[in-house]
Amino acid sequence: MPSRNILVINCGSSSIKFALVKPDQAQFAISGLAERLGSTDAVLHWQRDNAKHSLAIAGGDHRSALAHLLPMVQEAADGQLHGIGHRVVHGGERFTSAQRLDAEVIDAIRAIAPLAPLHNPASLLGIEAALALYPELPQVAVFDTAFHQTLPEHAYRYAVPQQLYREHGVRRYGFHGTSHRFVSLRAAEVTGLAVTDSSWLVAHLGNGCSTCAVVDGQSRDTSMGMTPLEGLVMGTRSGDVDPNLHSHLARTLGWSLEQTDRMLNHDSGLLGLSGLSNDMRSLEQAREQGHAGATLAIEVFCYRLSKSLAAMSCALPRLDGLIFTGGIGENSPLIRSKTVAHLRLLGLALDEDANARCIRGVSGPIQAADHPRVLVIPTNEERQIALDTLALLDT
Numbered sequence: 001m002p003s004r005n006i007l008v009i010n011c012g013s014s015s016i017k018f019a020l021v022k023p024d025q026a027q028f029a030i031s032g033l034a035e036r037l038g039s040t041d042a043v044l045h046w047q048r049d050n051a052k053h054s055l056a057i058a059g060g061d062h063r064s065a066l067a068h069l070l071p072m073v074q075e076a077a078d079g080q081l082h083g084i085g086h087r088v089v090h091g092g093e094r095f096t097s098a099q100r101l102d103a104e105v106i107d108a109i110r111a112i113a114p115l116a117p118l119h120n121p122a123s124l125l126g127i128e129a130a131l132a133l134y135p136e137l138p139q140v141a142v143f144d145t146a147f148h149q150t151l152p153e154h155a156y157r158y159a160v161p162q163q164l165y166r167e168h169g170v171r172r173y174g175f176h177g178t179s180h181r182f183v184s185l186r187a188a189e190v191t192g193l194a195v196t197d198s199s200w201l202v203a204h205l206g207n208g209c210s211t212c213a214v215v216d217g218q219s220r221d222t223s224m225g226m227t228p229l230e231g232l233v234m235g236t237r238s239g240d241v242d243p244n245l246h247s248h249l250a251r252t253l254g255w256s257l258e259q260t261d262r263m264l265n266h267d268s269g270l271l272g273l274s275g276l277s278n279d280m281r282s283l284e285q286a287r288e289q290g291h292a293g294a295t296l297a298i299e300v301f302c303y304r305l306s307k308s309l310a311a312m313s314c315a316l317p318r319l320d321g322l323i324f325t326g327g328i329g330e331n332s333p334l335i336r337s338k339t340v341a342h343l344r345l346l347g348l349a350l351d352e353d354a355n356a357r358c359i360r361g362v363s364g365p366i367q368a369a370d371h372p373r374v375l376v377i378p379t380n381e382e383r384q385i386a387l388d389t390l391a392l393l394d395t
């Protein structure tokens with residue numbers, strides 16, 4: 001069968017990441033990012049055949065960015081675009097797998113938006129723009145939450161009154177499911193273990209960060225909760241804080257809910273702790289030069305990550321391996337080394353030469369001899385979204 005082409009779209013509130021995936025080819029035919037949408041310096045960046053391009057699209061919104069990029073994608077697809085896969089962060093309890101988009105599914109995504117106010121409205125903008133421009137193309141929503149719908153109730157319930165769960169959906173959902181699924185499948189493949197008899201800890205460390213316990217191909221626990229704010233220290237998100245922080249800041253500083261939300265989601269995490277940057281590369285450089293904030297941010301990040309992994313181990317029958325993925329997990333020997341150093345009680349130890357070699361797409365095992373596996377596996381959410389989209393179009 002000739003290669004089929006799927007456009008994958010990942011919308012943020014002011015950005016669109018996109019990739020044209022030909023499932024039989026490792027490299028994307030074209031990929032890119034439209035950013036600062038809605039502002040006068042909106043810009044579209046894309047990469048094709050290893051050449052990088054940029055185009056200013058002053059005042060461009062999601063729809064006009066898509067109108068610019070879709071003809072380029074069509075051209076790269078030789079006029080043969082077969083479908084569009086959209087990343088939708090929150091699918092609530094309703095969606096346990098990818099869904100073909102129609103008016104009813106779009107309404108359901110809209111109804112879930114109060115649980116993901118920073119994410120779902122952005123996905124809807126992208127979906128509506130793509131449907132308006134390409135009404136004849138089949139379009140699919142792939143949910144970050146879907147993979148975690150196998151969590152047992154003792155892992156997904158909060159200890160709050162039952163009614164808040166039953167009537168208002170207050171529970172843990174988990175996110176980054178597409179990535180946790182992709183790398184745990186790859187881990188089984190590269191180690192020769194059967195997916196249905198395997199047991200992994202996964203650390204997805206990008207701008208958003210989360211851990212996951214994957215047993216027999218299913219998510220059994222994960223660090224993110226009702227929203228993608230719970231759990232680990234992230235680029236600009238605090239992760240876990242005392243739940244009384246909102247009321248404390250309201251009482252003592254007169255802060256509104258919006259101010260505290262903004263602080264926890266956008267001004268915290270690595271950025272807040274370091275006072276310098278949300279970008280791990282910059283923090284590692286600053287740490288080398290003795291920057292105290294960067295040094296502290298890295299220590300807190302690794303300690304909190306290791307605590308979360310130790311907690312996730314409660315959901316495993318045994319440990320077949322720890323997987324590092326995402327921009328930080330795939331590229332930072334320092335973070336992997338510091339995190340594993342806190343996990344001696346799980347028996348983990350690294351071969352530091354192998355650890356140092358796994359950067360920029362180089363994957364492999366990095367554990368010391370006779371210790372449990374530690375694997376660096378590049379994630380590929382776009383490919384997994386394209387595969388899920390194709391699988392649905394074929395049913």
Ligand SMILES: Nc1ncnc2c1ncn2[C@@H]1O[C@H](COP(=O)(O)OP(=O)(O)O)[C@@H](O)[C@H]1O
Pocket residue numbers: 205206207208235278279280281282284326327328331332359
């Ligand atoms: N060589 C590197 N060393 C340390 N951190 C890195 C390196 N390369 C990328 N990163 C970090 O990865 C993070 C971005 O991860 P990525 O998975 O690309 O993000 P997103 O979640 O937006 O897809 C940033 O903190 C960036 O600094």
Ligand SMILES: CC(=O)OP(=O)(O)O
Pocket residue numbers: 089144175176206207208209228
């Ligand atoms: C859900 C989430 O945190 O996504 P991202 O890592 O893309 O911010």
Ligand SMILES: [Mg+2]
Pocket residue numbers: 206327
């Ligand atoms: Mg990424």
